[in-house]
Amino acid sequence: MLKIKDLHARIDGKDILKGLSLEISAGEVHAIMGPNGAGKSTLAQVLAGREGYEIVSGSVEFCGRDLLALAPEERAREGVFLAFQYPVEIPGVNNVYLLKAALNAIRKHRGEDELDAYAFMKIIREKMQLMQMDASFLNRGVNEGFSGGEKKRNEILQMAVLEPKLALLDETDSGLDIDAMKVVADGVNSLRSPERAIIMVTHYQRLLDHIVPDVVHVLADGRIVKSGDRSLALELEAHGYEWLQQAVGT
Amino acid sequence: MNAMLESLREHWRDQAAALPGDTARRERALEAFLAEGLPTTAEEDWKYTSLAHLEQARLTLPGPVTLARAMAAVERHGVPDLEGPRLVFVNGQLIPPACRLEGRVPGLTIESLAQVLGEHDADEALDRVVDLDRYRLARLNTALFQDGARVRATKGVITDAPIYLLFLTLGDAEAMQLVQPRVLIETAEGASVTVIEHHCGEGEAAVINAVTEIVAQPGSRVTHYRIQEHADTHAQVASLNARLDRDAALVCHNIDLGGAVVRNDVHVRLIAPGADVELNGLYFTRGTSHVDNHTRVDHLAPHTSSREDYRGVLAGRSRAVFNGKVLVAEDAQKIEAHQSNNNLLLSHECEIDTKPELEIYADDVKCSHGATVGQLDATALFYLRSRGLDEDTARGLLTFAFAEEVIARLGIAPLAERLSSTVIGHLPDSDRLRAFT
Structure with a gap:
């Protein structure tokens, strides 16, 4: 589904990604771990189309298309979803209207009819139940006054509604207490499917106790330096990133 | 003397006798205004806003508008679903069939100024709060205003329904009209009122010069809305002048969505401890429009507070000015004053001049201010x-x-x-x- 080849990216003249390669197939869940500043969030932002990053070289192919040539909204409509590390508060724009506009933009792109209010609300109620969210949330401004946990739940709710092909979860566990983490993890797990790929970017392995990945990659200094199964994350947890940097000689 | 001032003098000669109220007061105001003329950009307070284009304009005091025309305009511009009393003025004149005064609250009086000036103490209520040396155009209003509204609430009277004052200006191709709304709001101890001033209009070029005076006695509360939706041919100058006594509260919402050249002054005096004012503002300028907001809060007593948040959205080749002054008098300790002005520029050709000003003579105060100009x-x-x-x-x-x-x-x-x-x-x-x- 996603093929990243030798990707080099920089921001403000500073090289962040330095030859990153990665392949993910539908149905897989990959975790990308790494120390702060390794380029984890940059990778998520670059894949979602954030402006300001300069792609120096390399390529990203998504379902056979050149992902880097698409605007952020085109990527979203093609099925890329980024759950933000810091979801943005937008007072004055209603949650429910944003969800509806987002879903209809994607449906329209797929050649499907836009949903009427009734059909839309039916979907929303179901997904909100999944994320254990109160109905009052719908009429609030987007993320306005939400706690850290509520913001992250809202991201996963959006993901559940939009049903992307590729979900990028950027530090989704940060700022969550254990109960909130369970709700978020249950939400993500319920969205695992043979048609969908998920990339989780995380500094800590605790999220991986709840969302068990198929593959774990270690990102350091802008490149994937090691890949393995679940046990790699546990080793990292036990020995820290310094151990790894010595082990791979970076 | 320029054409505008000459035309005003002629109107005075022809129509002074027909204007309501104390003629001597009007004449003093007129002479003072004529002696000074319009403010010019050479004055610091008017640095960015020019009224020079009016100097050669011959202004006319509007005559009556036909009822059918007035009612149709009210239909087009008025806010339809508001509960509560309303007074409607078209080109400065009351339109009784468009007004609604039934079901009045005891202790709450809503009157047309033209009907009550010359009676009781109505004349004395004018010019009590406005600083005429500073807001010189208010003198022109005092001299030649034709009608307006007086709202009074006696001790402890609390009204929920907003009082809606609609001031409509219908510009005329034959002559540039001078429309001068005048509003007095007086709340006695513990009273509370909400007043909406809705200024809007259509048609050819016209000049609107509005004055509002608010006197809030101890513990009373005024919520005031000034909604400005004039045509893009209209020039508007307005001053809102308020005096707040002990524990009185004023909330002002100033919304500017129209007008060609707009200048608003807000001057609030907090004269006793516990007085509190909140100023909210929004201006959305487009095309070649120019909107200038000058606000001034005088903390004249200790333990007074003010909060101000003005926001601007600028598009096209429009221009906006914000000047927010906070004065803290020497013995006004323990006051709190916060101010912010944020602007969003939607084009490269628009311009904002924003200037917060603090003048503090006390030493134990909490003041903050900030201004931003930016993109999304x-x-x-x-x-x-x-x-x-x-x-x-x-x-x-x-x-x-x-x-x-x-x-x-x-x-x-x-x-x-x-x-x-x-x-x-x-x-x-x-x-x-x-x-x-």
């Missing part, structure tokens, strides 16, 4: 686009959301909805944006 938040824009919204829609939505934060503070739903709708209508891609509200 890049992260928020990316967030919306990453959810599949196209860039134009995302930009429109964030612009709307910026303005909506001020509108959301308006406590009157039909008014807030109407203004939200107007703001959206001024944005590109408005049909799509409407789906979000």
Whole structure:
């Protein structure tokens, strides 16, 4: 589904990604771990189309298309979803209207009819139940006054509604207490499917106790330096990133 | 003497006898105004706003408008779903069939000034609060205003329904009209009123010169709305002057969505401990419009407080000015004053001049101020686009959301909805944006 080849990216003249390669197939869940500043969030932002990053070289192919040539909204409509590390508060724009506009933009792109209010609300109620969210949330401004946990739940709710092909979860566990983490993890797990790929970017392995990945990659200094199964994350947890940097000689 | 001043003198000669109230007061005001003339950009307070184009304009005091024409205009411009009393003025004259005064609250008096001037103490109530040396155009209003509204609430009277004052200006091709709304609001101890001044209009060039005076006795509360939706041919000058006694509170919402050249002055004096004022403002300038907001809060007593948040959205080749002054007198300790002015520039050709000014003579005070001028938040824009919204829609939505934060503070739903709708209508891609509200 996603093929990243030798990707080099920089921001403000500073090289962040330095030859990153990665392949993910539908149905897989990959975790990308790494120390702060390794380029984890940059990778998520670059894949979602954030402006300001300069792609120096390399390529990203998504379902056979050149992902880097698409605007952020085109990527979203093609099925890329980024759950933000810091979801943005937008007072004055209603949650429910944003969800509806987002879903209809994607449906329209797929050649499907836009949903009427009734059909839309039916979907929303179901997904909100999944994320254990109160109905009052719908009429609030987007993320306005939400706690850290509520913001992250809202991201996963959006993901559940939009049903992307590729979900990028950027530090989704940060700022969550254990109960909130369970709700978020249950939400993500319920969205695992043979048609969908998920990339989780995380500094800590605790999220991986709840969302068990198929593959774990270690990102350091802008490149994937090691890949393995679940046990790699546990080793990292036990020995820290310094151990790894010595082990791979970076 | 320029053409404008000459025309005013002629009107005085011809029509002074027909104007309501104390002629001597009017004449003194007129002579003082004629001696000084219009403010010019050589004066610091008028540095950015020029009224020079009016100097050669011959102004006319408007005559009566036919009832059918007035009612049709009210239908087009008025806010329809407001409960409560209303007075409607078209070109400065009361339109009784459009007014609603039934079901009045005991202790609450709402009157047409033209009807009560010359009686009781009505004349004495004029010019009590406005600083005529500073706001010279208020003198012109005092000299030649034709009608206006007086709202009084006696001790402890609390009214829920807003009092709606609609001032409509219908510009005329034959002569440039001078329309001068005048409003007096007086609340006795513990009283509470809400007043909406809605200034709007259509047609050819006209000049609107409005004056509002608010006197709030101890423990009373005034919520005041000044909604300005003039035609893009209209020049408007307005001053709102308030004096707040012990524990009195004033909330002002100043919304400017129209006008060619607009100048608003707000001057609030907090004269006793516990007095509190909140100023909310929004201006949305487009085309070649020019909107200048000058506010001034005088903390003249200890333990007084003020909060001010003005926001601007500028598009096209428009220009806006914000000058917010806070004065803290020498013995006004323990006061709190906060001020912010944030502006969103939607084009490269618009211009904002923003200047917060603090003048503090006390030493134990809490004051803050800040001003920003900028574009839309890049992260928020990316967030919306990453959810599949196209860039134009995302930009429109964030612009709307910026303005909506001020509108959301308006406590009157039909008014807030109407203004939200107007703001959206001024944005590109408005049909799509409407789906979000």
